[in-house]
Amino acid sequence: MVKIYIGESPVDAHIVCGLLNTDHIDCEVRGDALFSIQGEVPFDDSTAPYIWLNEPSQYVKAKRIIKEFVTHKTRHKADWHCIQCGELNEGNFVICWQCGEPYTPNSVT
Ligand SMILES: [Zn+2]
Structure with missing residues (x-):
């Protein structure tokens, strides 16, 4: 498994994961359950909602889709x-x- 994206929020992570799934990229969101206890624990990488890639050979394609998503989101x-x-x-x-x-x-x- 390869960590490929850190969501700004669980919703953000799930949107990106959904986009990847649409392109037949096998991924899943981890850490979004921990997100709900934010405020009780310091916010750092261990509490952020990560997207994990199950198939490392899809990394380049997944990264390209994420880049397009992020570019769109900001511009x-x-x-x-x-x-x-x-x-x-x-x-x-x-x-x-x-x-x-x-x-x-x-x-x-
Ligand atoms: Zn519509």
């Missing part, structure tokens, strides 16, 4: 239409709030 601010259901989403959403379809560059109006 994209324009509203976008979901390619799946057509719903208008605010720019800070990375997945459609209506149907859960991930944002893609083709979604921009």
